[in-house]
Each structure stands twice: as C-alpha cells, then as structure tokens.
Amino acid sequence: MAAGPIPQYIRRIVFLDASYSWDNSRHAQPVLQWLQGNPQNHLLSIAYDDRHVELNGRRVVGDDGGTWRATERMVEGLGGRSNFTEESLGPFRHLTAINGQVHLLLHTNPQNQILHTALVGDMNGLICSLTDNPNAQNTWQRLLQPRDYEALVPESPQQATPVNSIAAADAKRSEPAVExxxxxxxxxxxxxxLKSIESRSQAEREQSLISEFLQGNVPPETRRLIPLQIHATTSDGRSLAALCFVTSDCLAIGSEQDSVRLALTPGAALTLAGKLGCLLITPRISDAINDAATARLTPQPMTAARESLATLLQHQKLIQQQLLKQGSAGGLVTGAKKDLVLARRLLEHPGRVALYGWHQPDGLPIQPLYSGHTDKYVDYSHGVRLMHNQLFIDGRHYSAAAVLADQQLWPLLSHEGPLDVQKLVSESGWQQIAPPKQE
Known part of the structure; x- marks a missing residue:
C-alpha cells in the first residue's frame, strides 16, 4: 500500500489477510483523511492469529511480522483501542470504529493453523468484504457459515442499468469531429x-490499413463521436465534471454493409489517434463508456487461431448478429472487444500493450488491466476506441492530455493518478506507423 492521499472515488479498501506492510507513519494519516472525506468510505480487514503458527517445525512469521500484529498496529494508528468497539463473533474478534466505517475481523486461531486460504474462501471472507452494507446486522455472520459462493450465482446473467450520461446535442457548443x-x-x-493484405507482414498490413482508413474507407459509426458526461472527485473531495467525446464503437474499416473492426498494435493505433486529433482511451473511460452504453453486447470469446484473419472475421459476424438482433446499431456500443488503453504501468513495462474491458452485460470487465503481451501481439479480441483530445470542463476547452497530466483534474480520465501521455509514448517503445505516401 503506497503512502499519499487516497482519491475519494475509492469507496472501499479491503485487506484479506494482506495487511503485513501496514506502517502507521506512512498509512494511518492518509487512511484517516480518506475516511473523513466521505461517510460512505469503508476500511475492512480480515486476519488471523499467525504469531505461533508453524510449518515444518518453524514459525511462519517473525517476531514483528504477520497480519495479527499488523492489525494491532492498525488499531493504534486509527485512534487507539479506546476508539474501537469490540464484540465476539464465534472464533473472531470484531472491532469497529469511526461510526462503522472501519471493521477489523481477527480469527483467534486456537489450533494454530494456516488459515489464509480458508479465511478468503471457505469462511466467505471475500463475500463478506464485498457486501453492499458492511454495517448490516447479518453481514459478518457469513464468516461462520459454510462456503456459499454458489448461492450467489444468479440463474441468468444480470443486466447492468445504463447510466444516463450521454449529453444532448448543443448547437452553441463547438464539438470536435472525426475529420x-x-x-x-x-x-x-x-x-x-483485409483479405487483400492478409499475406503481407504485420508492418506492411498496418501501413496499408492506416492509409486506407485515412482515405475515408470507414463505416459511419467510426466517424461518430458521442458526447459523454464524466464526473469525478479530487483527492481533497472537490467535485469535477467534464464533457469528453468518444468513438461510438471500435474503429473499423469498410462500408456500412461490410465493415471489420480493426485489431492493431498500439503503435498503429496511436498513429491513427494522432491523425484524428485523439488519444487512446483509459480504463476509466472504458468503464464510463460501458456505464452509458445504449448497445450492450455479450462478449463472444474465441479460442482457436486467435491471431488469424478468419477468426477476426468470424468474430465480426458474431458482433453484428447481436447488434442486428438488438436493433441497436448506431448507439454507444459496449461488450464488443477489449480496449487498447493508456495506463501508467506501461511506464514500468515498455514494449508492452495494455488491455482492459470487454464488459459483460452485468457491467464487469472480462479483462482486468493487463500488460503481459508484447506490443507486437494482436488478436481478434483487441479493439481500438478513441477519445478526442478536446474536452470541456465547466464550458471551457481543455486538452485531454493536459487533463490526464494535471495533479487535480486527472480523476476525470484516469483511475491511476496523473499520467504524462507524451512521456508514456516516448518511453513505451511503440513503433508508430508512417502511412505510405499517396501518389
């Protein structure tokens, strides 16, 4: 856990037997400030008495280690024992403080067993920590019940309710466009x-795709930008609101009747974005698009020949069949592809691609933020969505790149903290593509 201010958009911090490194000199004050910033913020921690546990005749934690001692430090850092209320819950000690914003559960472990996995799974620790209301009377009773994950799986997938955040058209507003x-x-x-360039090298294919795209061989949805209202809270609790403009779907090439969503390397995607006055989106914007989407697709994963053109084309058919069945073509689409995204972790892992999203109908992404592939790896599931570099905050023009880098405004576009896009691009190792010159 890093030191420093905790953003107010975070509503819950959970330690599932994982508070080993808690340090009051670094962590107590930021956590207290975060808790004071909103009564809906909660700190939850579940641990067990690991002080005397042995494995192969040796204690598993040192004299100062383990999550039991870390929880004791946490209690002192958050006001001391006198500020906590304690009750017994079977083998657990349940400590609460700050009007129920802090819940610490300590298993006394009388048998001196290793309980890490049992706490998280068999004792329903994960379920309890994710409950809607940590202060509900029966929330923590689940720790004493048999493992009940299957009971929480719905018979049919739940549908997320769209958030009404697509802004109405405004003739007074000078809105950007895909030129x-x-x-x-x-x-x-x-x-x-795509079949005509299939036999070429990756670099040659992407050169041809960029050239064809910039000549205007794209379907109507690729030209369409959707005005999206974004709300955020700064680390000091100040409310922010912005209007950004995102492509209605993944970028595609071809006609309205026969188009194919593009799967590109980040270098090629960045080239197109730059030519169009746009940026790749962030995980934050991917979530915002999903929240507001009017066309909510069910992801269609494929496993065979993932990098082949045949799989890309078959996947395109599956997407189009869903859109046709829903009658939702022309709306703001989610669930079609994973998004290529800008992410801070790329600064630590140059030469990689960052992927996120492919949201399911219940609103959860199949793909958490992932940067394991090299930047040359491309498969059918990758999509390119863009946000225009022009946005509005309180009616004033801002650059999206400048907002991402701003120490106060970044929560509008990012979950990760401020991001210097220029630095990211220069250090990423991505090879941008120069389209062939037109004769």
Whole structure:
C-alpha cells in the first residue's frame, strides 16, 4: 500500500489477510483523511492469529511480522483501542470504529493453523468484504457459515442499468469531429480489403490499413463521436465534471454493409489517434463508456487461431448478429472487444500493450488491466476506441492530455493518478506507423 492521499472515488479498501506492510507513519494519516472525506468510505480487514503458527517445525512469521500484529498496529494508528468497539463473533474478534466505517475481523486461531486460504474462501471472507452494507446486522455472520459462493450465482446473467450520461446535442457548443474524407463508393468492403493484405507482414498490413482508413474507407459509426458526461472527485473531495467525446464503437474499416473492426498494435493505433486529433482511451473511460452504453453486447470469446484473419472475421459476424438482433446499431456500443488503453504501468513495462474491458452485460470487465503481451501481439479480441483530445470542463476547452497530466483534474480520465501521455509514448517503445505516401 503506497503512502499519499487516497482519491475519494475509492469507496472501499479491503485487506484479506494482506495487511503485513501496514506502517502507521506512512498509512494511518492518509487512511484517516480518506475516511473523513466521505461517510460512505469503508476500511475492512480480515486476519488471523499467525504469531505461533508453524510449518515444518518453524514459525511462519517473525517476531514483528504477520497480519495479527499488523492489525494491532492498525488499531493504534486509527485512534487507539479506546476508539474501537469490540464484540465476539464465534472464533473472531470484531472491532469497529469511526461510526462503522472501519471493521477489523481477527480469527483467534486456537489450533494454530494456516488459515489464509480458508479465511478468503471457505469462511466467505471475500463475500463478506464485498457486501453492499458492511454495517448490516447479518453481514459478518457469513464468516461462520459454510462456503456459499454458489448461492450467489444468479440463474441468468444480470443486466447492468445504463447510466444516463450521454449529453444532448448543443448547437452553441463547438464539438470536435472525426475529420476524414468522404468514403469513395468504389472503395473495397472491409472483408475484401483485409483479405487483400492478409499475406503481407504485420508492418506492411498496418501501413496499408492506416492509409486506407485515412482515405475515408470507414463505416459511419467510426466517424461518430458521442458526447459523454464524466464526473469525478479530487483527492481533497472537490467535485469535477467534464464533457469528453468518444468513438461510438471500435474503429473499423469498410462500408456500412461490410465493415471489420480493426485489431492493431498500439503503435498503429496511436498513429491513427494522432491523425484524428485523439488519444487512446483509459480504463476509466472504458468503464464510463460501458456505464452509458445504449448497445450492450455479450462478449463472444474465441479460442482457436486467435491471431488469424478468419477468426477476426468470424468474430465480426458474431458482433453484428447481436447488434442486428438488438436493433441497436448506431448507439454507444459496449461488450464488443477489449480496449487498447493508456495506463501508467506501461511506464514500468515498455514494449508492452495494455488491455482492459470487454464488459459483460452485468457491467464487469472480462479483462482486468493487463500488460503481459508484447506490443507486437494482436488478436481478434483487441479493439481500438478513441477519445478526442478536446474536452470541456465547466464550458471551457481543455486538452485531454493536459487533463490526464494535471495533479487535480486527472480523476476525470484516469483511475491511476496523473499520467504524462507524451512521456508514456516516448518511453513505451511503440513503433508508430508512417502511412505510405499517396501518389
């Protein structure tokens, strides 16, 4: 756990037998300030008495280690024992403080067993920590019940309720647009064009795709920007509101009748974004798009020949079939692909691609933020969504790149803290693509 202010958009911090490194000199004050910032913020910790546990005849923690001692330090750092109320809950000691914003559960472990996995799973620790209301009377009773994860799985997937955050058109507002020439009626359809370049190297294919794209061979949805209202809270509790503009769907090439969503390396995606006055989106914006989406698709994972054109085309058909069945073509789409995203972790892992999203109908992403692939790896599931570099805050123009880097405004566009896009691009190792010159 890093030291420093905790953003107020975070509503819950949970330690599942994982508070080993708690340090009052670094962590107590930021956590207290965060708790004071909103009565809906909660700190939860579940641990067990690991002080005398042995494995192969040796104690598993040192004289100062383990989560039991870390919890004792936490109690002192959050006001001391006198500020906590304690009750017994079977083998657990349940300590609460700050009007129920802090819940610490300590298993006394009379048999001196290793209980880490049991606390999280068999004793329902994860379920308890994610409950809607930590202060509900029966919340922590689940720790004493048999493992009941299956009881929480719904018979049919739940549908997330869209958030009404798509802004209405405003003639007084100078809105940005995707600047591309009109599509040539004689241009190749998406399937035809991709098959025509299939045998080329990756770099040559991406050069051709960028050139064809910039000549305007794209479907109407690729030209469409959706005004999205974004709300956030600064680390000191100040409310922020912005209007940003995102592509209605993943970028695609081809005609309205036959288009294919593009799967590109981040270097190629960045090239297109720059030509269009845009940025790749962030996980924060991916979530905001999903929250507001009017066309909510069920992800269609495929496992065979993931990097082949045939799989990309088959996946395109599955997406289009869902849109046709829903009658939702032309709306703000979610659930089609994973998003290529800008993320701070790329500064620590150059030469990688960051992926996030592919939200399910219940609103949860299949893909957590992931940067395990090299930046040359591309498969059918990758999509490119953009946000325009122009946005509005309180009616004033701002650069999205400047907002991301701003020490106060970054929560509008990021979950991770401020991000210097120029530094990220320069240190990423991504090779941007220069489209061939037109004769």
């Amino acid at each position: 591309l020439p009109p599509r040539n009626p004689k241009a190749a359809d998406g399937t035809q064009f």
